[in-house]
Amino acid sequence: MNTARDRAIAASLLLSIIGSVGFMVAYAKQMSTQWEGFALACVFAGFMLAALGWSRWIIPHEKVVDLRDTYPQPLEERAGMVDWWEHGVANVTRRTWLTRMLYAALGVFGIAALFPVGSLGPEPDDALFHTRWKRGDRLQRADGSLVKAGDLNEEAAVTVFPEGSIGDSQSMAILVKLPDGLVKDAPQGYIVYSKMCTHAGCPVALYRSIDHRLVCPCHQSAFDVTNNASVVSGPADHPLPRLPIEIASDGYLRATGDFPEPVGPGFWEHS
Amino acid sequence: MIQRLLLWADDRFGTGTFVHHALKKAFPDHWSFMLGEINMYAFIILLATGTFLALWFVPGHATVVYEGPYALLRGDKMSEAYDSVLHICFMVNAGLLIRQIHHWAADIFVAGIVVHMGRIFFTGAFRNPRELNWIIGVLLLFAAMFEGFTGYSMPDDLLSGMGLRIAVSILQSVPFIGTWATFFLIGGVWPTEILIERLFITHVFIMPALITLGITVHLMILWRQKHTQFPGPRRTEENVVGAPLFPLYTFKSLALQFGVIAMCVALGAFVQINPVWLWGPYQTWKAISPAQPDWYIGWLEGALRIGPRWAIHFPGHMIPSPFWPGFLLPLVIMIGLFAYPWVEKFITKDYRQHHLLNRPREVPVRTGAGVAFFVFMLGLFLAGSDDVQAAYTHLPLNDLVWFYRFFCLLGPFAAFWITYAIASDLKKKGGTHRAERVRLKRKPEGGYEEEPVA
Numbered sequence: 001m002n003t004a005r006d007r008a009i010a011a012s013l014l015l016s017i018i019g020s021v022g023f024m025v026a027y028a029k030q031m032s033t034q035w036e037g038f039a040l041a042c043v044f045a046g047f048m049l050a051a052l053g054w055s056r057w058i059i060p061h062e063k064v065v066d067l068r069d070t071y072p073q074p075l076e077e078r079a080g081m082v083d084w085w086e087h088g089v090a091n092v093t094r095r096t097w098l099t100r101m102l103y104a105a106l107g108v109f110g111i112a113a114l115f116p117v118g119s120l121g122p123e124p125d126d127a128l129f130h131t132r133w134k135r136g137d138r139l140q141r142a143d144g145s146l147v148k149a150g151d152l153n154e155e156a157a158v159t160v161f162p163e164g165s166i167g168d169s170q171s172m173a174i175l176v177k178l179p180d181g182l183v184k185d186a187p188q189g190y191i192v193y194s195k196m197c198t199h200a201g202c203p204v205a206l207y208r209s210i211d212h213r214l215v216c217p218c219h220q221s222a223f224d225v226t227n228n229a230s231v232v233s234g235p236a237d238h239p240l241p242r243l244p245i246e247i248a249s250d251g252y253l254r255a256t257g258d259f260p261e262p263v264g265p266g267f268w269e270h271s
Numbered sequence: 272m273i274q275r276l277l278l279w280a281d282d283r284f285g286t287g288t289f290v291h292h293a294l295k296k297a298f299p300d301h302w303s304f305m306l307g308e309i310n311m312y313a314f315i316i317l318l319a320t321g322t323f324l325a326l327w328f329v330p331g332h333a334t335v336v337y338e339g340p341y342a343l344l345r346g347d348k349m350s351e352a353y354d355s356v357l358h359i360c361f362m363v364n365a366g367l368l369i370r371q372i373h374h375w376a377a378d379i380f381v382a383g384i385v386v387h388m389g390r391i392f393f394t395g396a397f398r399n400p401r402e403l404n405w406i407i408g409v410l411l412l413f414a415a416m417f418e419g420f421t422g423y424s425m426p427d428d429l430l431s432g433m434g435l436r437i438a439v440s441i442l443q444s445v446p447f448i449g450t451w452a453t454f455f456l457i458g459g460v461w462p463t464e465i466l467i468e469r470l471f472i473t474h475v476f477i478m479p480a481l482i483t484l485g486i487t488v489h490l491m492i493l494w495r496q497k498h499t500q501f502p503g504p505r506r507t508e509e510n511v512v513g514a515p516l517f518p519l520y521t522f523k524s525l526a527l528q529f530g531v532i533a534m535c536v537a538l539g540a541f542v543q544i545n546p547v548w549l550w551g552p553y554q555t556w557k558a559i560s561p562a563q564p565d566w567y568i569g570w571l572e573g574a575l576r577i578g579p580r581w582a583i584h585f586p587g588h589m590i591p592s593p594f595w596p597g598f599l600l601p602l603v604i605m606i607g608l609f610a611y612p613w614v615e616k617f618i619t620k621d622y623r624q625h626h627l628l629n630r631p632r633e634v635p636v637r638t639g640a641g642v643a644f645f646v647f648m649l650g651l652f653l654a655g656s657d658d659v660q661a662a663y664t665h666l667p668l669n670d671l672v673w674f675y676r677f678f679c680l681l682g683p684f685a686a687f688w689i690t691y692a693i694a695s696d697l698k699k700k701g702g703t704h705r706a707e708r709v710r711l712k713r714k715p716e717g718g719y720e721e722e723p724v725a
Contacts, residue, residue, distance in 0.1 A: 033368045037540020040368075041533050048529035055522035062519060066297040066511040068497055068626065071400060120455040127460050128450065142556065159556045169461055169555035195556055200440040200575060200593055201461065202433055205558040217560030218437060219576045220658055220668055233669055235575060237582035237592040265440040266582060266591025267450045 009053035016046025128270070129262050131171040131194075133243060137162040137255040139175060139192070149188055149247045152177040157207035157214075159195060162255065170263055172196060173243050174214065175253070176207060176225050183226055190253060192243040193229045196264040197221055199236035214240065237266065297513035298520040299500040303394075305527055306387040311486065312531040313380040320373040321475065327363055329355035330425065330471035332464040341548050349427075349552035352467045356426040356547055372539030377419045379535060381567040384412045392611075392641050394628040396499045398621075402612040404492045409608045411485045416567050418478040421470050423545060423565055430545075432553030434564055436461060437575070441597035446590050462555060501628050504723055508626045561659045566652075573654030574600055577675045635694035642690040643683035650679035 019042030026036045072078055093099045139147040139160040147160060157176045165171050178189040193214065197204045202218035212225040213232060221234030229240035241259040248254045262270050281287035298304070331351030337344045339354075340361050359366040388408060391397050397405035420438070424431045439461055443453045458465040497511050506512050514520045538544075550559060564572050578596030582589055615637065616622055631638040653660075654675035661668040709721040 027364060030364050033365070033371070034540050036365050037368045037372075037536055041537040041540060044529045044533035044536060048526050048533055051522045051526035051529060055519060055526060059519050059522060062515055063512060064295055064297045064515045065505065066295075066497060066513075068509050068511065070509070071624070117455065121458040122454060124450045124454045127454075142554075161556075167555055172556040200437040200597075202436060203556050203558045205556075206560065217558045217562060217658075218433060219572075220672075231580070235578055235580055235592055235596075237580050265443060265593065266589050267443045267453075268446050268448075268588055268590070269450055270589050270591070271584065271587050 005053065005057045009050050009058070012046045012049035012053060014046070016043050016050065019043035019046055124269075128170075128264070128267060130258055131162075131263060132165045132168055133162045133171055133173075133255045133258045135255065135257050139173075139245070139253045139255070140164070140166060142166055147175060147253045148251045149190070149253060150251070152190075154179055154189065155209035157209075159203075160192065169196065172203065174204065174207070176212075176214075178212065178225065182212075187245065187247045190245060190247070191225060192245050192255075193223070193225070193240040194243070194259055194263040195240075197236060198231075198238050198240060198263075198265055199234070201265045204240065294515065294517040296494075296516040297498070297511040298516060299498050299511060299513040301501060303390045304498065305524070306383060306390050308524060308527055309383040309531055310380055310387060311490075312528045313376045313383055313535070314482065314486065315528075316376040316532060316535050317373060317380060318479065320369045320376065321479070323369050324359065324373060325475050327355060327359045327366065328352070328425070328471070330467045331355075332427075332467050344548065344551065347552060350467065352425060352427040353547070353552045356428070360548060368536075368539050370539075371542075371544050372535050374423070374544045375538040375542070376535045377422060378544075378566060379531070381412070381415050381419055384408070384415055385567075388412065389641070389645075393631040393638055394499070394501075395625065395634060395637065396628055397612045398625040399612075399616070400496060400624050401492075401499075404489055404496075405612055406609055407485055407489045407492070409605065411482060411489065413605060414478060414482050414485065418474065418482060419565055420568060421474040421478065425467060425470050425474060426547050427467060427553050428547040429550040429553050429557055429559055430547075430562055431550075432462070432555075433558060433562055434568070435466070441575075441593050444591045444594040445598055446588075446594070449594075462553075497626075499626050499628050501630070506627065508624075511626075561656070561662070563656050563659070569655040570648050570651040571597065571601065571655075573651035573657075573675065576657060577651070577654045577672050577679065632694040632697040635691045635698060638694045639687040639691035643687040646682045646686040647679055650675055650682055654679070 019039050022039035023036060023043065025031075026039050140163045141147065142159055142161070144166065146163065147158070152158065152175070154177055157174055160173050160175045161168060162171050172195040173192050174195040175190060175192045178186060178191055180189040182189060183191055193204075195203050195205075197216040197218065199216065199219055199221050202216050204214045204216045204221075204223065206215040206217055207213070207225075208215060214223045214225055214229065215221070216234065216236070219235050221236035222232040223229040223236070223240050224232050228242060231237070231239060241261045241263050243259055244256040245253055246256050277286075277290055281290070329351045333351050334348050335351055335354050337347050337349055337354055337357065339345070339357055341357060344357070356370075359370055361367070391405065391408065420434070424435045424438075439453055439457060442456065443449045445452065454460075456469070457463045458469070498513070500506050500511055500513070503512070514523070551557070563569065574596035575593060578592060578600075580592050581595060582592050629637075654672070657668060657671040657675065660666070661671055709723055711719050712722050714720055
């Protein structure tokens with residue numbers, strides 16, 4: 001007997017078959033992601049519809065009733081469990097001092113087993129307290145070029161590294177050329193801050209010249225470039241450290257030392 | 272065939288009785304009981320597609336120059352990891368499809384867990400004797416979120432690198448142990464050369480093994496304790512009424528399984544997800560904006576954005592502000608979820624075993640509390656994209672930050688009050704039990720008689 005329902009299930013299985021054949025063709029011919037995926041989706045959609053039809057129309061909707069076990073289990077079995085356990089424990093712990101020795105041995109081993117954790121990484125030491133910047137380092141852009149006074153237009157901002165350390169995360173810094181005289185101790189308006197956000201470590205990659213703000217794209221902390229990069233808004237809780245620089249007699253911008261404070265997000269040993 | 276296999280097994284292992292009862296095991300007939308199965312099937316998809324991807328992915332940090340077909344990156348320096356992901360996307364036949372199915376299945380996996388937990392919570396299925404399965408479920412939720420995060424962090428693209436950097440900063444913010452824990456977990460100062468290898472082994476071995484173990488125990492407990500059920504005709508605390516596992520429920524469940532697969536495959540085929548080639552390789556000094564994580568990390572992103580600027584200073588020490596929203600809040604939420612069954616027991620003094628479920632309206636306080644929690648999380652989630660909203664609405668970003676702060680603090684109270692009022696009202700009106708279904712039968716002598724239908 002071929003009812004409309006039977007034919008619908010048959011059509012679903014046919015869809016699956018066509019999908020499988022289609023997938024083989026699409027795969028063999030290296031067709032697009034969309035065609036391969038469409039064929040594969042047809043396979044499973046066909047199976048789904050067939051199983052749905054089967055469960056709705058072919059298989060009778062029987063009901064069964066399961067009885068639950070009740071917990072806790074009957075008292076005598078529970079009592080038996082407790083008795084045998086106590087009996088066993090009593091047999092093992094007949095020598096009190098040996099039992100204590102066993103606990104001691106297990107405990108000491110537990111501590112010993114923790115030692116290999118120490119090999120997972122180096123000790124922090126003072127790694128977070130300094131960067132690769134040192135006195136006399138020239139400022140190098142990511143493309144390798146060195147920054148000379150007069151290179152930057154007013155309100156330009158550029159990422160710089162200590163010469164030879166391009167890409168070093170701790171040392172990355174952002175050089176901004178402010179209008180001369182806006183910040184007293186910025187030579188020719190050049191001012192450099194750590195580029196690592198003091199909130200969660202993202203690069204403070206956006207410079208808004210209209211109000212001299214450095215903005216972090218991750219959580220929108222904003223720092224005032226003209227005021228020691230103090231936090232204007234957002235979740236950052238301390239300013240970006242400022243890199244001391246000078247314009248050397250050869251015209252290159254040079255660091256006169258490392259950042260005075262640890263760069264990046266706070267941590268327990270950071271004061 | 273299978274029948275002969277069953278007989279063979281019974282000959283050797285005496286499994287006949289067990290299989291008999293298993294085939295006849297009752298599965299209650301309500302759509303919400305199938306939510307948990309979505310996660311199981313999504314996880315199977317993840318294992319299958321993940322195995323395919325692992326055959327191609329190179330968890331390497333070494334720098335290579337891209338020479339593949341994607342013209343915009345040709346000649347760029349990148350890690351072996353990112354290079355291998357581009358290879359999967361552009362060179363491996365069906366590679367992009369499998370990758371996108373994998374990513375979609377992961378998003379559905381976590382979403383399914385959340386919805387399933389909602390069902391368990393609002394119907395009181397977590398009550399005695401199912402507290403342990405609730406705990407395992409919460410653990411599985413957080414494990415799935417962590418597994419997802421490690422997964423989308425591995426390709427070493429710019430977006431994933433930024434996310435990882437934030438996660439590392441949060442770990443670093445923990446008092447006393449943060450710095451040490453960070454150095455031990457990632458192997459030094461960010462970015463380390465060992466990190467991708469560690470993410471890889473975490474993502475393809477440690478977490479899948481733990482999740483598989485969790486699901487196994489979860490299902491074994493479910494099998495042993497049998498399903499809960501809604502009250503109804505013939506249904507009592509001592510029984511389970513439902514469709515037999517074989518054949519009826521098997522085919523229902525198969526339909527769901529194929530449906531989940533078909534959905535993931537169709538999404539993977541037609542809806543682009545995480546196009547890593549657009550982000551470019553991770554470089555420490557670069558960033559993209561706007562940057563949002565996968566949906567299930569969105570609430571953490573939002574918490575970091577609207578979290579208070581509270582840095583606490585001690586002589587020589589500090590607790591930085593990301594600690595509160597980034598570490599403490601998730602910890603408190605996790606502990607709260609663990610503790611909920613006992614909190615409710617403590618408040619209601621109801622320590623009895625329950626196999627019959629509540630409808631949400633029957634327990635207005637619990638339902639209100641659950642909705643309040645969802646509203647709180649929704650506020651955090653929405654705050655995670657406040658920069659995008661500010662760009663679209665032209666509202667000042669800081670106004671949005673304050674809006675979401677108030678939303679998260681006051682919204683839950685409003686949600687509780689409204690939900691409580693609605694639920695109490697519905698409860699008063701009755702309808703807490705489904706009307707009994709009856710079949711009307713015409714009697715030969717005229718008139719009708721009612722016959723109960725289970």
